[in-house]
Amino acid sequence: MVVPESQEKMYYPPVELQRNAHVPDFNSYLVMYKKSLENPEAFWREVADEFFWKKPATGPMLQHNFDMTKGNIFVNCMEGAKTNMCYNVLDRHVKEGKLGEKVAYYWEGNSPDHHMTITYRQLLSHVCRCANVLKQMGVKRGDRVSIYLPMIPELIVTMLACARIGAVHSIVFAGFSSESLCERIMDAQSSVLVTADGVYRGEKLINLKQISDEALEKCREKGSSGVTTCLVIKHQAQRTRTGTSCNKLQTPWESERDVWWDEVMRDSPDECEPEWMDAEDPLFILYTSGSTGKPKGVVHTVAGYLLYTSLTFRYVFDHHPDDVYWCTADIGWITGHSYITYGPLANGATSVLFEGLPVHPHVGRFWEIIEKYKVTKFYTAPTAIRLLMKYGQEPLRKYDLSSLRILGTVGEPINPEAWRWYHEVVGQGRCPVVDTFWQTETGGHVLTPLPAATPLKPGSATFPFFGVEPAILNEHGEELEGVTEGYLVFRKPWPGIMRTIYKNQELFENTYFRKFPGFYVTGDGCRRDKDGYYWITGRIDDMLNVSGHLMSTAEVEAALMLHQSVSEAAVVSRPHKVKGECLYCFVTLKDSKEFNCKLVEDLKRLVREKIGPIATPDFIQNAPALPKTRSGKIMRRILRQIARNEKDLGDLSTLADPKVVEVLFNQRSEAA
Ligand code: 6R9
Numbered sequence: 171m172v173v174p175e176s177q178e179k180m181y182y183p184p185v186e187l188q189r190n191a192h193v194p195d196f197n198s199y200l201v202m203y204k205k206s207l208e209n210p211e212a213f214w215r216e217v218a219d220e221f222f223w224k225k226p227a228t229g230p231m232l233q234h235n236f237d238m239t240k241g242n243i244f245v246n247c248m249e250g251a252k253t254n255m256c257y258n259v260l261d262r263h264v265k266e267g268k269l270g271e272k273v274a275y276y277w278e279g280n281s282p283d284h285h286m287t288i289t290y291r292q293l294l295s296h297v298c299r300c301a302n303v304l305k306q307m308g309v310k311r312g313d314r315v316s317i318y319l320p321m322i323p324e325l326i327v328t329m330l331a332c333a334r335i336g337a338v339h340s341i342v343f344a345g346f347s348s349e350s351l352c353e354r355i356m357d358a359q360s361s362v363l364v365t366a367d368g369v370y371r372g373e374k375l376i377n378l379k380q381i382s383d384e385a386l387e388k389c390r391e392k393g394s395s396g397v398t399t400c401l402v403i404k405h406q407a408q409r410t411r412t413g414t415s416c417n418k419l420q421t422p423w424e425s426e427r428d429v430w431w432d433e434v435m436r437d438s439p440d441e442c443e444p445e446w447m448d449a450e451d452p453l454f455i456l457y458t459s460g461s462t463g464k465p466k467g468v469v470h471t472v473a474g475y476l477l478y479t480s481l482t483f484r485y486v487f488d489h490h491p492d493d494v495y496w497c498t499a500d501i502g503w504i505t506g507h508s509y510i511t512y513g514p515l516a517n518g519a520t521s522v523l524f525e526g527l528p529v530h531p532h533v534g535r536f537w538e539i540i541e542k543y544k545v546t547k548f549y550t551a552p553t554a555i556r557l558l559m560k561y562g563q564e565p566l567r568k569y570d571l572s573s574l575r576i577l578g579t580v581g582e583p584i585n586p587e588a589w590r591w592y593h594e595v596v597g598q599g600r601c602p603v604v605d606t607f608w609q610t611e612t613g614g615h616v617l618t619p620l621p622a623a624t625p626l627k628p629g630s631a632t633f634p635f636f637g638v639e640p641a642i643l644n645e646h647g648e649e650l651e652g653v654t655e656g657y658l659v660f661r662k663p664w665p666g667i668m669r670t671i672y673k674n675q676e677l678f679e680n681t682y683f684r685k686f687p688g689f690y691v692t693g694d695g696c697r698r699d700k701d702g703y704y705w706i707t708g709r710i711d712d713m714l715n716v717s718g719h720l721m722s723t724a725e726v727e728a729a730l731m732l733h734q735s736v737s738e739a740a741v742v743s744r745p746h747k748v749k750g751e752c753l754y755c756f757v758t759l760k761d762s763k764e765f766n767c768k769l770v771e772d773l774k775r776l777v778r779e780k781i782g783p784i785a786t787p788d789f790i791q792n793a794p795a796l797p798k799t800r801s802g803k804i805m806r807r808i809l810r811q812i813a814r815n816e817k818d819l820g821d822l823s824t825l826a827d828p829k830v831v832e833v834l835f836n837q838r839s840e841a842a
Contacts, residue, residue, distance in 0.1 A: 181593065181626040183602055187575065191488050191622030199623040199633070206636035213637065214665060217477050218248065221258050221516075222266075224446045227251035232474075234663045237688045243679045245663040247449055247474035254444035255453055255472050256301075256334035259515035260294040261444070273520045276494075276543050277323050280370045280526040282535075284409055288323055290518070293330075296323075299438040300331035306434070307362055307399045311336035311445050314455065316360040316397070318342045318351055318382055320369035321525040324403045324431065325501050326511055328364050333453060333472075336445035340455040340467070343502025344369065344376070346782045348384035350465075354457050355396060356389055357467055358672065362399045364431075367421045368406035372530040375406070379421050386427075400424075403431040449473035455672045456504055458610040459713065459722040466681070467672030468504075468610050475508075475613055476516060478666025482614040482635060483513030486604055487547045487576055488621050494573070496522035496539070497549040503719070504610040505580055508666075509549060513614070528554050534565035541569040548596075549578035553717040555588045555596075557748045563595055571598065576621045578604040581718025582750045583706050589628035607631035607706050609692060610720075611682070613666030616640075617704050630703045637664040640704065642696055647686045657710060658696035659689035712806055714741070717749040719784050723806065726787070729780035730755060730773055735763040740796050740804045744813040746788065753785065754813035756793035756834070765792040789813070792837055795830040802826075812838060 188194045193202065206213040214231040229249025235241055263269035270291035277286045288296075309315060315337050319325040325341075332339040340358040342351050355363065365382040368375055379402055389396055402421070453472045457465040483489060495514055499505035514521045522543050528536050536558065540548060558565075577597050584592075584605055593603050603626060607617040616638045617631040624632050634640050639661040642650045650656050667690065671678040685691050695707035709715065712723040723741045730739035738758040746752035757773065759765055770790045778786050797808045811819055812834050822828045 178627065181602065181628075183622045183624070184600060187488065187602070188622045190490070192485055193488075193620045193623045196623050196625065199620055203634070203636055207639060210637060214247075214477060217481050218473075221253065221476065221480075222262050223251050223253050225250065225252035227449065232663060232665060236662065236683060236690060238679055238683050239687050242675070243683050245474070245667055245669055247471070247477070247665045249449065251449040251473055252446045253449065253473060253476075254334065254336075254447055255476055255512070256297060256330045257444045258476055259512060260290060260297060260330065263290050263515075263518045264294050267518055269518045272518065274515065275323060275326070275521055275523040277523045278525065278539055278542075279409065280372070280530065282531070282538070284525075286323070293323075293327070295440040296327045296435075297330040297334060298440045298442040299435050300324075300327050301334040301442040302438045303401070303434045304331055304337060304362065305335055305442075306438070307401070307429075309335065309337050309362055311447075312338065312451075313362075314338045314340055314358040314360040316340050316342060316351075316355045316358060316363045318344055318346075318363060318365045318378060318385075319403065320344050320366060320371075320378070320405065321500060321523060322366070322369075322403070322405055322409075323523065324364075324366075324405070326523070329454070329501075329507075329511060330515075334442060334444050336447050336451065338452045338454055340457070341502055341507070342457070343500060343782075344378060345371075345500075345502070345784060347779055348381045348388060349780050350782060351381065351385035352388040352392070354465065354467075355385060356392060356394050357457075357465070358455055359394075360397060362401060363397045364401045364403070366403040366405040369525070370406065372527045383422050383424070398427065400428045401431055401434070402428055408432075447472050450669070452669075454507065456507060456610055458504075459720050459725055465725075466674070466677065468668045469670050469672050470613055470666070471669050474665030474667070475512065478614045478664055479508045479513035480516035482618075482666075483509060483519070484517055485620055486606060486615050486618050486635070487549070487578065489514075489517050489519055489547070491518070493546045493575075494520050494522065494543050495547040495549070496524070496543070496545045497578075498524060498528070498536070498554060499549070499551070499580070504608075504613075505549075508614050528558060532565070533558070533561045534568055537566050537569040537571060540571055540574065544573040546573055546575045547578070548574060548576075549580065551581040551718040552579055552584040552588055553581065553748060553750050555579065555584070555592050556750070559588060559591050560748070566595060571596065574598075574601050576604065577601045578606055580606045580608070582715045583708060584629060586628040593628070602626060603628075605629070605631045607694075607704075611668045612664075612692075613668065614664075616660070616664070617706070627699075627701075627703055630699075630705045632703055634704075635664070640696075641689065642698055643686055643689070653698060653700050655695065655697040655707065657686070658692045658694045658704075658706070659686055660692070661689060663690070714743045714753060715751050716743075716746075716753065716784060721781070721785055725781060726753060726755065726777060726785055729777045729785070730757055730787075732780065733769075733773055733776055735759050735769060736773070738793075738796060740793070740806060740809055741787070742806050742810040742813050744789065744810075752788040754789040754791070754809075755787045756791050756796060756809055756812075758793050758796060791834070793830075793834055794837075795827070795833070797828075797830050797834070798826050809834075 227248035
């Protein structure tokens with residue numbers, strides 16, 4: 171890695187930020203990076219020292235095997251140590267750090283009229299009460315608890331309560347369908363489901379309890395005795411007095427199984443001894459799309475995840491005690507787990523927790539919230555930036571954004587145009603933009619700038635974080651040096667990397683380690699430029715990234731193929747101004763079935779019901795046949811080009827029947 175000497179426009183860190191920063195210049199970054207690779211033991215030991223350990227580690231900070239030819243793949247951090255995540259992110263601050271009265275979260279509801287403030291002491295008290303409630307329900311160390319909740323404080327309370335008693339939380343994004351929720355409850359074998367009566371997303375009321383009931387009914391039909399208790403938060407009825415009050419009578423209720431949150435929390439004691447967990451005990455499962463169509467339960471463990479989310483949060487957002495930090499992600503995704511809950515709380519940070527949408531009730535909502543809470547660090551997704559760009563500068567001019575110091579993005583590659591708008595219009599040219607590349611599997615940032623240290627190039631995630639050693643390989647697994655492009659892989663683990671796929675170590679090894687023995691394979695393509703900067707080029711495998719949400723083609727294809735008229739389906743991405751990518755679907759119909767508008771609408775509805783609104787197809791095209799290789803594999807590369815109307819298709823010799831390409835191009839106009 172060299173100090174950049176590029177001709178293209180670089181954005182250098184502001185001097186005021188450098189004065190007081192944790193990593194104040196590029197040279198400091200290089201020195202620390204070198205230490206983190208040469209002596210990981212000392213590097214991570216120092217990070218661990220600030221946390222509370224009931225028992226110290228007896229083993230090294232990190233042990234691993236990334237080579238399938240040498241035995242099972244494993245990562246082990248701080249063997250022998252005992253600790254508790256919840257104790258470290260709450261009790262430690264309240265008891266040792268005197269942060270009891272500090273605000274942990276400013277909650278801002280879907281409507282600007284709904285908001286509340288929660289201090290560290292209050293959060294600890296709620297968490298202990300919830301922990302006792304869960305225990306009362308029979309939840310023990312190691313048991314799984316599924317959580318299907320909107321962005322409300324109780325979501326954080328429940329996840330930390332699980333962490334306190336050693337239960338493993340499995341949060342399912344509250345935009346997923348009952349089918350998706352059922353699948354995740356069954357896979358995790360949860361005994362408790364925590365949900366809410368309902369939630370307003372913008373103008374739309376979503377009846378979460380009804381969806382939960384449907385999911386549990388589906389689980390029952392599939393023979394799972396699983397969930398014995400459903401804990402229900404009265405959110406919509408209590409906090410969003412909208413007239414359509416949804417109370418005990420209107421909320422579907424099964425008295426044997428369902429319990430109101432406020433009734434059991436009221437009498438629950440607010441003290442609860444933390445369960446002292448082994449460093450490598452699981453902390454949570456979070457499902458991510460798999461290329462086979464079945465979601466994979468990514469498992470993260472206690473100690474390593476604590477060290478890594480805490481350190482990345484501190485350095486990447488250059489956290490200081492008087493900051494007000496806001497990450498707009500949903501806690502149902504990894505970004506929310508790592509950078510709304512665990513990373514910020516581990517640092518004793520004050521965060522904004524936002525339930526609503528960027529454009530409700532008006533398109534200046536984000537800017538209004540930044541002004542209201544004097545947000546200093548703001549973290550969002552390229553899709554949100556592109557959406558807000560559409561409305562121009564006018565909505566921002568009404569608000570005072572002078573509190574902002576650092577901006578961040580995550581979820582997909584950010585196009586330079588959006589990057590510059592974010593930097594110039596939102597950050598008024600003053601705030602570095604940290605483009606953080608990472609995955610559900612990596613637990614925390616792996617390629618990222620540090621705001622006071624790294625000169626920025628719009629669209630590049632720049633350099634590796636401490637302890638992370640990237641490499642770029644070609645198809646044959648040969649490492650490529652210098653300026654190059656290929657598969658992005660990592661040579662060794664950092665504490666926050668996933669440990670396994672829940673109940674499926676074999677799938678874990680096959681997915682991430684089989685292709686290139688000795689490396690963790692991200693599935694993303696990557697380019698390295700002459701200054702050593704890394705540029706993510708997108709997924710190499712057949713994944714789709716819609717508005718920052720990753721899904722697999724197979725998952726959407728499977729949903730389409732449930733329709734009785736469809737015999738085959740292939741889904742590819744197509745660039746979209748706001749969502750980054752959108753879904754373009756090719757469907758082959760069964761003989762005698764007719765392709766018409768009604769069918770298109772039915773198929774869209776089907777995908778929404780099976781997966782959720784985020785997966786709604788934008789285009790559906792009739793495909794009398796699909797381009798396939800001789801061995802019968804669909805060639806999605808060609809379909810992608812048809813979807814994009816790119817006529818120069820290159821070599822078609824591997825196709826079984828090249829004529830189908832022409833047919834698909836001719837039918838294209840009907841699709842849009
Ligand atoms: C954190 C998160 C992971 C995939 C990842 C990549 C894409 C995420 C990115 C980015 C370019 C960035 N991705 N951040 N691509 N630049 N800064 O999003 O996790 O939902 O698991 O998605 O998202 O393709 O492989 P996850």
